[in-house]
Amino acid sequence: MVNTVDTAPLLKMSGIEKSFPGVQALSDVSLKLHRGEVLALMGENGAGKSTLIKTLGGAHQPDAGTIEIDGKRVDLSSPMAAIEAGIGVIYQEFNLIPALSAWENIFLGREQSGLLVARSDERSRAAALFERLGVQVPLDVPSRQLSIAQQQLVEIAKALSQDVRILVMDEPSAALTPLEVEKLFGIIRELRSQGIGIIYISHRLDEIFDIADTITVLRDGRYVGDAPASEMTRRLLIEMMVGRSIENEFPKQAAEIGDARLVVTGLCRGAAVRDVSLEVRRGEVLGLTGLVGAGRTELVRLIFGADTWDSGQITLDGQRLNINSPRDAIRAGICLLTEDRKTQGLVLCRSVRENFGLPNVKHLSVFGVMQQRQERGAFAGYVDSLTIRIPHQEQLAKNLSGGNQQKVVLAKWLQLNAEVLIFDEPTRGIDVGAKHEIYQLMNELTAQGKSIIMISSELPEVIGMSDRILVMHEGRITGEITDVASTTQENIIELAINS
Amino acid sequence: MNAIEPKPQRWTAFANDYGMVLVLLFLIAAFSVLTLERQSSTGADAGHVVARNIIATHGTSGTVVVVAGLKPPDEAFLREATDALKAAGVTVAATIGGKPADARRTIEHVLQEGHSIDAIAATGDAANWSIYDRIESVGSDKCVSAAPTLWPTFAKSENVLNVANQTAIYAIIAIGMTMVIITAGIDLSVGSLVALSAVATAVFIRDTGAGTETGVGLMIVGCCVGMGVCALAGIFNGAMITRLGIPPFIATLAMMLMARGLARRLSDELSIQALPASFTWIGGAATFGIPNPVILMVVLYAVAHFVMSRTVFGRYVYAVGGNAEAARLSGVPVKRVTVVVYTLCGALAGLGGIVQSSKLGSGDPKLGLMFELDVIAAVVVGGTSLMGGEGRIFGTLIGAFIIAVIKNGMNLMKVGAPEQQIVLGAVVLLAVLVDTLKRRGTAH
Ligand SMILES: Nc1ncnc2c1ncn2[C@@H]1O[C@H](COP(=O)(O)OP(=O)(O)OP(=O)(O)O)[C@@H](O)[C@H]1O
Numbered sequence: 001m002v003n004t005v006d007t008a009p010l011l012k013m014s015g016i017e018k019s020f021p022g023v024q025a026l027s028d029v030s031l032k033l034h035r036g037e038v039l040a041l042m043g044e045n046g047a048g049k050s051t052l053i054k055t056l057g058g059a060h061q062p063d064a065g066t067i068e069i070d071g072k073r074v075d076l077s078s079p080m081a082a083i084e085a086g087i088g089v090i091y092q093e094f095n096l097i098p099a100l101s102a103w104e105n106i107f108l109g110r111e112q113s114g115l116l117v118a119r120s121d122e123r124s125r126a127a128a129l130f131e132r133l134g135v136q137v138p139l140d141v142p143s144r145q146l147s148i149a150q151q152q153l154v155e156i157a158k159a160l161s162q163d164v165r166i167l168v169m170d171e172p173s174a175a176l177t178p179l180e181v182e183k184l185f186g187i188i189r190e191l192r193s194q195g196i197g198i199i200y201i202s203h204r205l206d207e208i209f210d211i212a213d214t215i216t217v218l219r220d221g222r223y224v225g226d227a228p229a230s231e232m233t234r235r236l237l238i239e240m241m242v243g244r245s246i247e248n249e250f251p252k253q254a255a256e257i258g259d260a261r262l263v264v265t266g267l268c269r270g271a272a273v274r275d276v277s278l279e280v281r282r283g284e285v286l287g288l289t290g291l292v293g294a295g296r297t298e299l300v301r302l303i304f305g306a307d308t309w310d311s312g313q314i315t316l317d318g319q320r321l322n323i324n325s326p327r328d329a330i331r332a333g334i335c336l337l338t339e340d341r342k343t344q345g346l347v348l349c350r351s352v353r354e355n356f357g358l359p360n361v362k363h364l365s366v367f368g369v370m371q372q373r374q375e376r377g378a379f380a381g382y383v384d385s386l387t388i389r390i391p392h393q394e395q396l397a398k399n400l401s402g403g404n405q406q407k408v409v410l411a412k413w414l415q416l417n418a419e420v421l422i423f424d425e426p427t428r429g430i431d432v433g434a435k436h437e438i439y440q441l442m443n444e445l446t447a448q449g450k451s452i453i454m455i456s457s458e459l460p461e462v463i464g465m466s467d468r469i470l471v472m473h474e475g476r477i478t479g480e481i482t483d484v485a486s487t488t489q490e491n492i493i494e495l496a497i498n499s
Numbered sequence: 500m501n502a503i504e505p506k507p508q509r510w511t512a513f514a515n516d517y518g519m520v521l522v523l524l525f526l527i528a529a530f531s532v533l534t535l536e537r538q539s540s541t542g543a544d545a546g547h548v549v550a551r552n553i554i555a556t557h558g559t560s561g562t563v564v565v566v567a568g569l570k571p572p573d574e575a576f577l578r579e580a581t582d583a584l585k586a587a588g589v590t591v592a593a594t595i596g597g598k599p600a601d602a603r604r605t606i607e608h609v610l611q612e613g614h615s616i617d618a619i620a621a622t623g624d625a626a627n628w629s630i631y632d633r634i635e636s637v638g639s640d641k642c643v644s645a646a647p648t649l650w651p652t653f654a655k656s657e658n659v660l661n662v663a664n665q666t667a668i669y670a671i672i673a674i675g676m677t678m679v680i681i682t683a684g685i686d687l688s689v690g691s692l693v694a695l696s697a698v699a700t701a702v703f704i705r706d707t708g709a710g711t712e713t714g715v716g717l718m719i720v721g722c723c724v725g726m727g728v729c730a731l732a733g734i735f736n737g738a739m740i741t742r743l744g745i746p747p748f749i750a751t752l753a754m755m756l757m758a759r760g761l762a763r764r765l766s767d768e769l770s771i772q773a774l775p776a777s778f779t780w781i782g783g784a785a786t787f788g789i790p791n792p793v794i795l796m797v798v799l800y801a802v803a804h805f806v807m808s809r810t811v812f813g814r815y816v817y818a819v820g821g822n823a824e825a826a827r828l829s830g831v832p833v834k835r836v837t838v839v840v841y842t843l844c845g846a847l848a849g850l851g852g853i854v855q856s857s858k859l860g861s862g863d864p865k866l867g868l869m870f871e872l873d874v875i876a877a878v879v880v881g882g883t884s885l886m887g888g889e890g891r892i893f894g895t896l897i898g899a900f901i902i903a904v905i906k907n908g909m910n911l912m913k914v915g916a917p918e919q920q921i922v923l924g925a926v927v928l929l930a931v932l933v934d935t936l937k938r939r940g941t942a943h
């Protein structure tokens with residue numbers, strides 16, 4: 001840490017206030033960032049982290065408060081002004097133009113004149129950026145075809161391509177696997193040594209202790225405290241964030257494991273999924289992991305009928321299923337919580353209540369008429385148990401914080417009461433307290449004899465919550481770990497990269 | 500995050516939800532003021548007043564003629580004044596509804612027969628005619644009329660009913676269009692379907708029934724045929740869009756051309772006039788003083804509002820428009836919902852065609868030209884977003900009325916047709932602008 005004591009901090013935000021209709025998102029929040037410092041901004045879902053950095057990125061105007069850079073007050077009235085002030089922000093929800101390729105997105109708004117030479121130059125500069133990140137992202141396909149993780153990498157490359165003095169990353173690792181996170185940290189360390197100040201937001205506590213120099217905690221839109229990372233303990237941090245202590249982060253209670261319920265044999269789809277067979281048993285949590293692009297999501301989408309498969313067979317409780325669409329799968333008692341809540345999980349322009357009811361209309365309606373009171377009642381239960389922060393049930397889904405959106409998606413699938421629950425990154429962007437609730441819910445579900453397939457890139461979670469782990473690589477299942485208790489992250493990573 | 504208020508409603512939210520209603524009320528108030536003028540006294544009430552005045556000044560022994568013009572309320576004036584005078588024992592020598600020349604001829608005839616005329620019961624307009632002074636032994640001083648009242652022409656009950664009646668057909672078609680636009684689609688074929696339905700119904704009645712003598716049963720079958728054909732066209736639209744992936748704009752543009760052509764072929768380019776009275780009742784008559792199309796419109800809006808806000812189908816329609824992929828992954832049969840929406844839109848356009856041809860008493864292949872544009876305008880002005888996923892059925896009703904009121908108000912103020920088009924264009928632009936600003940306000 002290159003901490004110069006006597007000069008003004010690189011960034012100083014003081015007394016920031018921001019409210020939305022019905023919600024006081026920030027009240028009197030202050031923050032200081034020095035050159036060459038990595039500051040972890042921590043807090044529960046809806047604590048106001050994203051809102052705070054949006055005021056820094058010029059996306060939101062604070063109702064009150066001042067922002068100073070190098071001791072000089074700046075007016076960040078637009079995203080452009082923020083970029084000019086040397087602030088680069090990678091938002092939690094991506095801002096890529098779906099029709100443009102990765103490199104076009106990276107240089108969007110800063111294109112050199114439309115000459116062919118400049119374009120190919122931009123393309124090769126993008127390629128160099130990805131090389132520096134040590135990742136492979138297809139350069140020329142429209143970014144809507146990129147996976148979530150790849151989109152995240154494009155966003156990171158985009159921010160790096162600007163000459164920033166302050167780099168803000170809102171949950172950049174949420175969609176990345178440990179290997180990619182390690183590469184990202186390499187980059188962050190390099191930037192830090194160049195004197196760039198970095199604000200890093202994540203709900204993965206391990207990462208925080210790995211990368212952060214100082215930690216600032218928000219709760220309910222207020223500043224709770226800050227401390228050097230070296231003086232902070234995991235336990236203390238959780239308590240500061242959640243307001244209570246959590247004894248055991250992975251409260252796994254193994255249920256009695258019974259017969260095989262969902263059996264998949266020889267499932268194929270092009271190069272993405274190659275001859276995959278697996279089974280999930282009654283009361284079992286099957287962890288499915290692997291690197292980004294290993295085909296985990298593709299595999300479960302096939303099981304759920306979201307894509308069509310070339311060959312294979314699926315049976316549930318011995319009965320062969322003919323699944324041609326998600327509707328068929330839902331009828332058969334299979335649900336899928338998709339990895340990308342924004343494009344696949346929610347209808348953003350509708351209320352959270354309506355989103356909650358969407359897959360459950362069958363149970364929440366009588367002769368095609370929605371029973372709104374029943375719907376409200378059912379949803380209110382989840383609002384409590386998952387601590388979803390909403391001012392009222394008619395709040396539009398797009399106005400929720402990322403983690404709260406994820407909880408709404410989770411609630412809608414839990415309500416379905418499916419027999420086989422497939423969770424693709426269920427705790428993506430969810431705070432420690434709510435994660436704990438979700439793990440306990442998973443325990444309850446397995447105790448009822450349901451089966452869960454959980455895809456997760458967060459290895460502690462996979463190890464902490466699975467009864468059995470399958471590792472995928474390039475569309476195939478390359479390893480199985482039955483003795484989860486004695487496995488290590490290194491074991492899994494080894495299985496994930498070997499071919 | 501702390502809740503500041505228990506209720507989400509602030510004035511901005513209120514303006515979002517009810518802004519259009521306020522605009523409509525403002526327009527109504529504005530046009531009421533602008534068209535405030537002395538109303539010539541006619542109609543039933545005026546007839547009653549005039550009769551009473553005559554009896555008061557001349558007693559019940561005199562001879563009176565009753566004079567009025569040719570407008571619909573004049574008829575009521577004549578009836579009411581004559582009845583009241585006769586009931587009091589006054590001799591009514593003549594009851595004249597016509598032009599000044601008719602009145603003069605009749606009055607002269609009455610005089611020739613040896614009657615003397617003590618008073619002339621006249622409407623405000625008729626009292627101003629110059630004929631009386633030109634007839635010997637009568638003069639304009641014999642005219643008795645009710646005092647003129649100050650009242651907005653715009654807010655006269657005939658005008659209001661007239662506006663409602665003319666709006667009804669657009670509003671009915673706009674229900675289907677609202678659903679289509681909520682799914683992020685568009686249906687350009689509705690105008691042509693109006694003609695197709697009108698022609699198909701009329702041809703059916705002509706060829707299978709007995710023309711004007713056709714029975715009610717067969718007439719109803721004919722209407723079903725008309726709507727059915729349009730529903731089929733809607734299914735075809737939906738199938739093109741969902742199965743072949745043709746953009747709604749193109750698919751329905753094609754249908755717009757095909758349906759118009761079909762209507763012209765079916766009718767041999769002629770307007771089919773031989774329609775039974777039971778058919779013209781639908782669009783031409785009134786029940787309890789309210790035109791039937793208006794009643795039909797109100798009923799359909801109530802049903803559509805219920806469907807869109809309370810039923811599973813409504814939930815699905817919004818979800819498909821808001822995010823089709825998320826809807827599909829939540830088990831919504833996206834394609835089926837889309838096809839049903841286009842089918843409903845077609846059927847409602849067909850119903851609109853039946854109402855329109857019934858009102859005009861003919862099945863004409865030229866009906867409904869450019870209707871699609873008026874209907875889309877109503878939906879957009881009503882606050883439904885062309886991006887899909889958002890919009891309200893009652894918003895569309897308000898939108899249809901905003902457009903109708905602007906048109907009618909401008910007519911009353913004698914604004915020319917070209918200027919009217921310019922104003923309406925600006926109104927549509929304004930509505931979309933408001934929508935865009937709202938969207939920008941809630942981004943991020
Ligand atoms: N545009 C908006 N309209 C209304 N409320 C909003 C809007 N944006 C954010 N909020 C509310 O402000 C609060 C803070 O949200 P914010 O996104 O900053 O949380 P966060 O700390 O980033 O949470 P997470 O960890 O889930 O990402 C939340 O309650 C959220 O619902």
Ligand SMILES: [Mg+2]
Pocket residue numbers: 049050051092170401402403
């Ligand atoms: Mg956030």
